[in-house]
Amino acid sequence: MIPGENLMKEKDARTESPEADEQIDLRNRIEKREGAVSGALPASVELDALINTSPAFFFLWRTQKDCPVEFVSPNISRFGYTAEEFMSGRLPYKSIIFPEDIERLSKTLTADIEDGAPNPLILEYRIVTAAGEIRWVDDHRMARWNDQGEITHYQGVIMDITHRKRTEEELIKTEKLKSFEVMASGIAHDFNNMLSVILGNINFARMILKAEDQxxxxxxxxxxxxxxxxxxxxxxLSFARVDSLQKKVTLLPTLIRNAVRFALNNSSISSEYDFEDSLFPVEVDEGQIMQAISNIVINGREAMPNGGVIRITAENVSHPTDQESLPAAGDYVKITIRDQGPGIPEPVLGRIFDPYFTTKSLKNDQAMGMGLSMSYSIINNHEGHITVESSEGAGTIFSLFLPAAAESMIEDPRQENVQAESKGRILFMDDEKMIRDVTGALLTHMGYEVSCVGDGVEVIELYQKAKEENQPFSCVILDLTIPDGMGGRKTMQKLLELDSEIKVIISSGYGNDPLIQDFREYGFKGAITKPYKIEELMDTLQRTLK
Incomplete structure (x- = not known):
């Protein structure tokens, strides 16, 4: 039993909604004025005009099965229905309530009736419009009693709160990702440290063994x-919120095509493109945006095991009024990715951006529901927005909004020449003894003279001593984070005081740390992310020593 809402005509029929109270007060004033002002419009005409421009809908239901409606204000037409459909009995109010919310509402109303409905009810639930759209509503209602003290009706005011609910959902989603980002960053750092030891030992063992050895x-x-x-x-680490993404002003068509081509490689899925001429340039980290697009296309590919078409469009959108969740008004490029899969059920749709959420049976080589949450995080970190629309049997549409660049200068790609350089003396710092041991052995095997220490204080002492003895180090490699000692940042400041021309490489398991991303601004000559192969370490050394 789910009764409803209505226009409140009685003076004592008050709700806790300021909007509803305002409507009632206005009606009372109009009724008092009726016939009192010469030449005035009838009160009913004024009231109709008032209601039709109001964001609130007024209802009066009977407390019977399916909630038959006795009155509904004409502005219910905003949901695609007519007042006549409800008041004639052809359309019970219960029939437009979202099915998953019916049981919850029934229990609430039953309990309210059993208690004698002592207070106004404030309910939030979803309704389905005539076009099939799901909207959230805020329902303020009060009971009416007959002479025998029985509750016969509910009357009330309904407000569309879809925008508010979507904003709340976005905030919850963002907070959830923030918590995951902090956890992921710490795990990734420790994981990379362990991998550094494993990979270093593998590299060292391979150098000792012959290539044909089993x-x-x-x-x-x-x-x-x-x-x-x-x-x-x-x-x-892609979830970590970084202030120093490797952004540059970019034109999207080529980037989008490359991302889609990568995602659809060796599949039976074809792609179609429709790009607006003269798309706004955007300032983005190209690698991350390619990853965000690829993850969404891969999701569509996996939804179409028998083949199909993925359609990608891109258009300029200025001050988009239909996307209220965008961080700010302005110019955006909207990328739409549409697949022909079976669609996503409504109960699942709200969770698809959650980390590690998946509805697929995982195979050994499949990621565990990380792709879409990564795409969400990447677009969010670019001050953009991502939405999804889907219904069962109708495919899925992802829309990505990226802010247009403030300036339109497109950077030219540059290639740095790598030149081999002679060997020299290396001072290596890391707080993990196993990493010091394996990296020291690798560098020694490659012909360098290596000194390994675990703290920045030791680095300063050794570097100063070597300089005084006229046996300076060719390069210093510093670990960024030393939990119980002087880390790479502070050590670098001290070293620059000793030698302004010093060559230092910064190393970290936090590949997305601003210092790693913009290492030159801190005086470093190179940067390398753990875990690294010996080839990567040698390449970084050669670049630094050239």
Missing amino acids: AAQKLTEAEIACGRAKELAQQL
Whole structure:
């Protein structure tokens, strides 16, 4: 039994809604004026005009099965229905309530009636419009009694609160991701440290063994597995909110095509494109935006195992009024990705951006529901917005909004030349002894003279001593984070005081740390992210020493 709402005509029929009280007061004033002002419009005409421009809908229901409606204000037409449909009995109010909310409302109203409805009820639930759209409403209602003290009706005011609910959902989603970001960042750092030891030992063992040795082949397989583990750590770090994304002003068409081509490689899915001419340039981290788009396309590909078409459009959108959740008004590029899959059920739709949420049976080589949450986080970190529309049997549409760049200068790609350089003396700092041992052994094997220490204080002492003895270090490699000692940032400041020309490489398991991203601004000559292969370390050293 789900009764409803109505226009409150009685003076004592008050709700706790300021909007409803205002409507009632206005009606009372109009009724008092009726016939009192010469030449005035009839009160009913004024009231109709008032109601039709109000954001509130007024109802009067009987407390019977399916909630038959005795009165509904004409502005119910905003939901695609007519007042006549309800008041004729053809359309009970219960029939427009979202099915999943019916049981909850029934229990609430039954309990209210059993208690004698002592207070106004304030309910929030979903309704389905005539067009099939799901909208949230705020329902303020009060009971009416007959002479025998029985509750016969509910009357009340309904407000569309869809925008408020969506905003609340976005805030909850953002807070949830923030918590996950902090956890993921810490896990990824520790994980990368462990991988550094594993990968370093694998590299060292491979250098000792002959290439045709069976053990060397097994080590190659282990190295590949470490590479996959590193990619997982990088996925975790993608959730971290970074202030120093590697942004540059970019035109999207080529980037979008490359991302889609990568995602659909070796699949039976085809792609179609429709890009507006003269799309706004955007200032983005190209790698991350490619990843965000690829993840969504991969989701569509997996939804169409028998093949199909994914359609991608891009258009300029200025001051979009239909996307109230955008961070700010302004110019955006809207990227729409539409698949032909079976669609996403409504109960699932609200969770698809949750980390590790998936409805698929996972195979050994599949990610565990990280793709869409990564896309959400990436777009959010670019001050953009992402939405999804879907219904069962009708496919899924993702819309990505990226802010247009403030300036339109497109950067030219540049290639740095890597030159081999002679060996030298290396001072290596890391708080993990196993990392010091394996990296020291690798560098020694490659022909460098290496000194390993675990703290910035030791680095300063050794570097100063070597300089005084006229045996300076060619390069210093510093770990960014030393939990119980002087880390890379402070150590670098001290070293620059000793030698303004010093060559220092910063290393960290936090690949997205602002210092790693913009290492040159802090005086470093190079940066490397753990875990790294010996080839990556040698390449960074050569670049730094050239």
